[in-house]
Amino acid sequence: MSKETIETLVSELVHEEDWRRMRATAACVAGGPRAVHALIEALRSGSPELKREAAAMLARLKDPQAGVALVGLLQDEDDAVRKAGAAALEQMAGVLDMETAAALVALLPQMPDGDMRRLVTHLIGAIPTAVAPLCDMLKHPDPEAQVTAATMLDQLLDPRSVDAFIDAMGQPAVRDIAVGTLKKLQAIRERIDAAFNELRNVEGASEREEARMATVIDLLGIGRPSVEILIEYLEDEDWLVREAAADLLGKIADVRAVEPLMKRLARDKDTGVKxxxxxxLGLIGDARPTPLYLEAIPIRPLRVYAMEALAKIKDVEVLRPHKDLFDRLRTDRDGLVAYNAGLIADKLEALSAVQMTGQEGNPSP
Incomplete structure (x- = not known):
């Protein structure tokens, strides 16, 4: 067994020998918080090549502790390092915390017009936790910073910014933007409320299902600005409205919906809503619902959907403890269950093969 420290192994992510790079990769995947800390240090003090590899590895591990350090890469002198940092932040958008979002928002006024400013703007729009720092930025003493924040919030059209825009109405630099954004947000709310009110009034099983699908088609074009409102409707008393809200949230595939949808899957009394x-959740591809998917496999109306969702999880590593289950399900009588179990088992076997190759490499100089 190798006696190298995790710091040494992290440095070997860019080693010229394949087996050393694969061993380093396996060590990072299995290394937990110590590996994350070593990778963050590599972002700060490593060579450009190591910074790029460390950023890619942190994106794979999806530990939010790395967020601020990855934001720091956006100011690196090496263009490839900046792009690696941006790619990692985009892949981790759903898990990044408020501190990371605040660091990214604080970076925006420092960026001159150009590709990097557009990139930072794109990243802020992709990170759900960026709304609160942008709302805080509306209170910045610099009118240019206020306008930057207001413009970003106008693009995001997130209902969570309503109170901040109301407070900003007295600031001359952003008053017009605030008025326009509040009108747009009100129009979105009214359209969604009206659509769901109509849906509640439909009677008859077949008519209701048809109406649900029509409502989803009608509202889907609103996209991300509807997410927070749709999450509210997941708690509606009418099961058909909850179904429509869940359907829309899956098609929009915003990570903000993961935990509210998990709650519906765990607690809702209506099988259709589940x-x-x-x-x-399967369309979003987040790993957090994995235990709920596993619990749903024995439930006949849900088992195919559970297997399909498991097969779509992007972080395959979280499925490794359940490999025996997927191996058994490869011969399930239900063809779709067996097919998806085979997909998962094949991915796990491929992952194990890569890691074993790294661990079995000859450690001699």
Missing amino acids: ELAIKA
Whole structure:
């Protein structure tokens, strides 16, 4: 067994020998918080090549502790390092914390017009936790910073910014933007409320299902600005409205919906809502619902959807403890269950092969 420290192994992510790079990769995947800390240090003090590899590895591990350090890469002198940092932040958008979002928002006024400013703007729009720092930035003493924040919030059209825009109405630099954004947000709210009110009034099983699908088609074009409102409607008393909200959230595939959809899957008394929740979670591809998917496999109306969702999880590593289960399900009588179990088992076998190759490499100089 190797006696190298995790710091040494991290440095070997860019080693010229394949087996050393693979061993380093395996060590990072299995290394937990110590590996994350070593990778963050590599972002700060490593060579450009190591910074790029460390950023890619942190994106794979998806530990939010790395967020601020990755934001720091956006100011690196090496263009490839900046792009690696941006790519990692985009891949981790759903798990990045408020501190990371605040660091990214604080960076925006320092960026001159050009590709990097557009990139930072794109990243802020992709990170759900960026809304609060942008709202705080509306209070900045510099009118240019206020306008920057207001413009970003106008693009995001997130209902969480309503109070901040109301407070900003007295600031001359952003008053017009605030008025326009509040009108747009009100129009979005009214359209969604009206659509769901109409849906509640439909009677008859077949008519209601048809109406649900029509409502989803009608509202889907709103996209991300509807997410926070749709999350509210997941708690509606009408099961058909909850189904429509879950369906829309899955098709929009915003990570803000993961935990509310998990709650529906775990607690809702309506099987149809559970089905739409599990389908929606599968489309998002987040690993957090894994235990709920596993619990749903024995439940006949949900088992196919559970297997499909498991097969779509992007972080395959979280499925490794359940490999025996997937191996058994490869011969399940339900063809779709067997097919998806085979997909998962094949991915796990491929991952194990890569890691074993790294661990079995000859450690001699």
